[in-house]
Amino acid sequence: MVERLAVRFRAAALREGILAGSSEEVERLAPALIELAVLPVFEGGRSAVRGISQKCLWFLGLRTGEARSADALREVARCWLKLPDLARRTALAVGRGRWAGAVEGVNTDPNPLIRAGVAELALDAGDAELAPVCVEMLSDTDPQVALRAERALLGLSLRAVGVRAAGGTGDAEGAVLPGLGASELIEGRADRVFESVAAGCRRFGEHRRRGVLLAALALLDRIAIRFGGRGPGDGRALLANWFHQPDGESLGALRSVLASTRLPLARVRALEWLAVPQLADACVRRLAFTRSVAEHGEVLAAAHLLCRPARAGKVAKLPLLGKIKGRGTAAERVVLPPNSPAPSPGEYGLLSLGARRGLPRFMRAIGADPRVLRTVLGSAIADGDIVARHAACRVMPLGGLGEFCLDRDARVSRTAALRWSRAGSVDSTAGRADAAGVSALARSAEPFLRRIAEEESQLDASPGAGTVRGRVAARRGLLADSGGLLRDIEADLSDQNDLRRVNAIMLIRRLSLTERFEGLLAVIVEEGSPRAAATAVAALASLRTERAARALARCARSSEARVRANAADALTHRHVGESPGVLIELKDDPHHRVRANVLRGAMGSGVAGLPADRAGLILADMLADSRASHRLAGVWVASRALPGAGRARLGQRWAELAARVVELARTDADASVRGRSAACALRLDAEVRAAWRQNVPWQRLSPAQGAGA
Structure with a gap:
């Protein structure tokens, strides 16, 4: 029927x-x-039957x-x-794609089971066009219908930011946070969800459903908050406007939701929203506890956000306490309580790569106790990622740096050893007390570490650029008492002692303080000894001021060869338009270093009036010079000008210069010239062979040809 x-x-x-x-x-x-x-x-697309x-x-x-x-x-x-x-x-x-029209009128059916089914359908379908229907049903007279509509709207929002909805209703307990990826909505525009959630937040006083605020929390990442009005469509702008100008009732509820929800995404939003004044306290409360490794991972991976002072200042007082076990013994350690804002040593291996790299920055931002730092970051020494180990050694307190000083990677071990050095600290004798550490560094295969161990045993802590310990002391002095260190440097620059002046200039370059002492350096260039003037010229080369340019131009005509050489090198790096005509004169300078610096600049960054081809001709004459020092300097220029892009700049001149270098490597009477020429020739040969192999496929070569290559 x-x-x-x-x-x-x-x-x-x-x-x-x-x-x-x-x-x-x-x-x-x-x-x-x-x-x-x-x-x-x-089935056939365009059918003949109409x-x-x-x-x-x-x-x-x-x-x-x-x-x-x-x-x-x-x-x-x-x-x-x-x-x-x-x-x-x-x-x-x-x-699929037709549900929005199918539910018209169904969401107002007198039967509450039918209305609840519409809300469940919206969640199952993942159709953004059903989001407005869910908002209308939030104020339904039947609590179960409103609850399902709340759950559906939250699910659509989580899907819109790439998070699968699972479990729970109000707090979405059990929601999984795989990461904030692209939209996973099955149908419709994600902007439609933003628009619907904004409408639900505006009407919070009518329905008082926390899930709507959780949906807003999921959608309002820092990009949506800052650039909401510039996104695709108007929905993002509407939601961002509500966030910046909420009514008192919804603002209080949002604070409560943020501080108490068990949705893992909420902790990430707490980190992002720290700079929002009306939510800062709630954000700190949410960051103060965690419920899973997933929460740790997402927050630590975004720890770079704490570089912003507005956020870092809020988390500086974040409580992170633990119970000390074995107090006063060598096995002293800190046991972190459950739900601690920092991961325990056992959870370190479960963190993602980005989270392990961000953990040291997070621990430094919250101002953790040194004993807590040693406990939390101690597992990083066994991390296979060098970036994670290096980040940990930059934050690890003194007592935990010993193992990092012996790291298999030189970049980690050097950083750890520089921090381990006691130079410039209040207790400058700490290096002698740590005899075991000095002994371990002294046996290291890394020469730099052995040098640090030797200097630590001597305890010469005076700031200076001549030793590693002196440079460490200077940097720490600059942080602790910048005024005092600057006064000491100024006094050394004004001193007539040549050695003190040179050491002070070298320290200025190491600390990047050249601009601060430009005036005194200009005076030394004019009135100082040749050694001090040459060192000051090298320091002024980093400045781009008119005063420095004039001083360098005058030094290019100095009677001292070392001063002219440094001035020529500095002027060639000031780029074509700023180089004075004096460089053209220096190409024929009697001193080999001056000529070499001019030619290197002409064939590199360029010198006005001296094209690369002409500079190559002068270099050929220099390689054939009867003076060994000029030939040696010419090979030095060739080793920097011929490799890489030098072939394109020099054109046909390149082959002539390369052949001349090979000839010097075989026949020159000076051993130094032969050695440097041989090194240059080997590099050029390797580059030519590599280029040849790229142009000729290996499969076309016979075994004999391949072996010959």
Whole structure:
């Protein structure tokens, strides 16, 4: 009998049967109803058989197949809660992209089970076009319907930011946080979800559903907050505007949700929202505890956000306490309490690479106790990632640096050893007390570490650029008492003692203080000894001021060769337009270092009036010079000008110069010239062979040719 009914009546009958039937009956009736909802299409695309026009069907009082399918799909939505899982998955595929039209009017059905089914359908379908329907149902008179609508809106929001909805309703307990990726909405625009959540937040006083605020929390990352009005569509702008200007009721609820929710994403948002004044306290409360390794991982991976002072200042007082075990013994350690804001040593290995790299920055920002730092960062010494180990050794307190000083990577061990040095500290004799550390460094295979160990045993802590310990003392003095150190440097620059002046200038360059002492350096250039003047010229080379340019131009005409050489090197790096004409004169200077610096600049960054081809001709003459010092300097220029892009700059001149270098490596009478020429020739040969191999595929070479290459 049912098969004889019109499609719309047949679908209604099947729906009533599903709502009233048992599970066995639903298993039989559901496929029949879903089959009616299938949209009829031609398999062959453009069919030669044309259907009757819609106007003709309307005139005859008939309905199109699309309209009949929509009627059936609407009935599927009415009985959604009764459908088994397999039938739901089938119906989702059948109705994909059509659910927004199918639920029109269904969400206001008198039956609360039908209205609840619409909310459940929105969550299952992942269709952003159903988000406005969920917002309307938040104020439903039936609590269960409103609860399901709240859950659906939260699920759509989590999907919009790449987070799968799972478990729980109000707090979304059990939600998994794989990362903030691209939108995973099945249908519709993510901006539609932003728009709906903004409307739900504006109407919070009507429905008072916390899930809406959780949905806003999921969507409002720092990009959406800062650039919400510039995103795709108006929804982001609406939600960002509400966030910046919330009403008092919704603001208080948002603080409560942020501080108490168990959604892992909330802790990430707490870190991002620290700079928002009205939410800062709630953010700190949320960051003060954690419930899972996933929460640790997401926050630590975003620890770079703490570089902003507005955020770092808020977390500086974050409580991080632990119980001290073995106090006063060599095995003293700190046991962190459950839900600590920092991961325990046992959780370190479960963190992602980004989280392990961000952990030291987070620990430094919260101002953790040194004993807590040793406990939390101690596991980093076994980390396979050099960046994670290096970041940990930069934060690790003195007592935990011993193992990092012996790290297998020189970059980590050097950084740790420089921090381990007691130079410039209040207790400058600490290095002698740590005899075991000095002894371990003295046996290191790294020469730099052995040098530090030797200097630590001597305890010469005076600031200076001549020793590693002196440079460490200077840097620490600059941080602890910058005024005192600057006064000491100024006194040394004004002193007539040549050695003190030179050491002070070298220290200025090491500490990047050249601009601060430009005036005194300019005076030394004019009045100082040749050694001090040459060192001051090298320091002024880093400045781009007119005063420095004039001083360098005068030094280029100095009677001292070392001063002219440093001035020529400095001027060639000031780029073509700033180089004075004096450089053209220096290309024929009697001193080999002066000529070499000018030619190197001409064939590198360029010198006005001295093109690279002409400089190459002068270099060829220099390589054939009768004076060994000039040939040696010429090979030095060739080793820097010929490799890499030098071939393109020099053109045909390149082959001539390369051949001359090879000849010097074989026949020059001076051993130094032969050695430097041989090194240059080997490098050029390797570059030529590498370029040749790239142009000739290996599979085309015979074994003999491949071996010869």
